[in-house]
Amino acid sequence: MTRIGFDVGGTKIAVGAISEDYQIIARRQIPFPTGRPYKEVARVMADLAKELTDRIDSIGIGMPGEIDNKKGLVIRAHNVQFYEVPFKDEMKNYFPDIPIHIENDANAAAFAELKLGSFKNCKTAVLLTIGTGIGGGLILDGKLFNGGMNHGVEIGHMRLDSRGPLCSCGNRGCVEALCSGSWIIREGKKAVIEYPKSMIYTRTQGNIDRVDAKLVIDCAKEEDPVAVDIFNRYIDNLSSAIASITALLDPEVIALGGGVSRAGEFLLEPLRELVRQKSFFKYPYKIVAAELGNDAGIIGSALLGEFKKEADE
Ligand SMILES: [Zn+2]
Known part of the structure; x- marks a missing residue:
């Protein structure tokens, strides 16, 4: 076969x-x-x-x-x-x-996560793939759920802030506009222009075209204050999105895939704590990196x- x-x-x-x-x-x-x-x-x-x-x-x-x-x-x-x-x-x-x-x-x-990875034996699970945009996949009652009308599940286009930045879909303040890798890149580019003393500036030699999400996260790991501030605001955005998901679905597992998820525990640990604080249900939700990469x-x-x-x- x-x-x-x-x-x-x-x-x-x-x-x-x-x-x-x-x-x-x-x-x-x-x-x-x-x-x-x-x-x-x-x-x-x-x-x-x-x-x-x-x-x-x-x-x-x-x-x-x-x-x-x-x-x-x-x-x-x-x-x-x-x-x-x-x-x-x-x-x-x-x-x-x-x-x-x-x-x-x-x-x-x-x-794939349901059959072989982090959602095995789960009835309710949510996948967020965080890259240039944000994709979302939902397992409900042990099955892939594609929306009640079969239009899909667009977690990336749930709205977090109606006055927020413009999204690729034409609306404002979507999860994608505030929690994608593109958001980190945009903030990193702003930092290069506004903070010539930041590590982001040094690492890119002032060239905004060299900014990517990994570079910003790496600078945050090394405690560059400007990068740490971007990273903290990022986790604040992402935890709001996930807290809303927990209020709606009370899922067993939330897995993060895509490039940004490679930050691993550096991202996941503070994220779990903020989600717990912001969620209606005060449980320590299982938030993990997707297994199949x-x-x-x-x-x-x-x-x-x-x-x-x-x-x-
Ligand atoms: Zn959108």
Whole structure:
């Protein structure tokens, strides 16, 4: 049994072949063919899958954005510029006899955590993938939940501050606008301009293009006051978002994935304490780093390709 999983993003297409025991046995990654029509992207992806293995039993595709996983439609995916695209049907042209499933990428990652990672044996769990934006995946009653109307679960676009910074979705003060890696970068860039004595300035030699989230977090670890201030404000934002989630769902586990989660306990420890303070329920919520890391997208898509087989046919 060989399942293929795609993790498609605005900058890359990653694909892996997954063995019977859920190991990635072959993988490839190419830059996303930006600006090309979806039919061409589908052809490139079909070729990639065929290069990986000559036996394919199922295909799963994870993509950022609003996905109708029942109809196999990409409704809105800004990062890849797909709007109302029947992507599953297009892939079916290349693999007419193989089950294909398409899913929001954070949903796919949450599904991987449920089957193999930090959500194993959980009934209620929330995944936040924190990178350039924020993706959210929700496990309810032991199953992946894609919203009551199947529109999705957009934790990144819950609103924290109606007068807050503009979000990629056009609204203001969304969780994504205040808790993503992009927020840390923006504050780091401001610091380079406003605080030439800060470590962020020294490390980047005053060049704002060199600021990334890891650099700011590293400077905070080394107790640079400017970076510590950014990091504290970041944890304040993120803990507010998570406290709201606990009020709504009272989840068993909250896992953080994506680049920012690599800060590990340096982030998680103060975050747990602030969430406890801000939550309605005063329990020490289990807030952990997602276990499957960058492979969650590939593995989750591949598993969905298999597990959703019946629903698809
Ligand atoms: Zn938003």
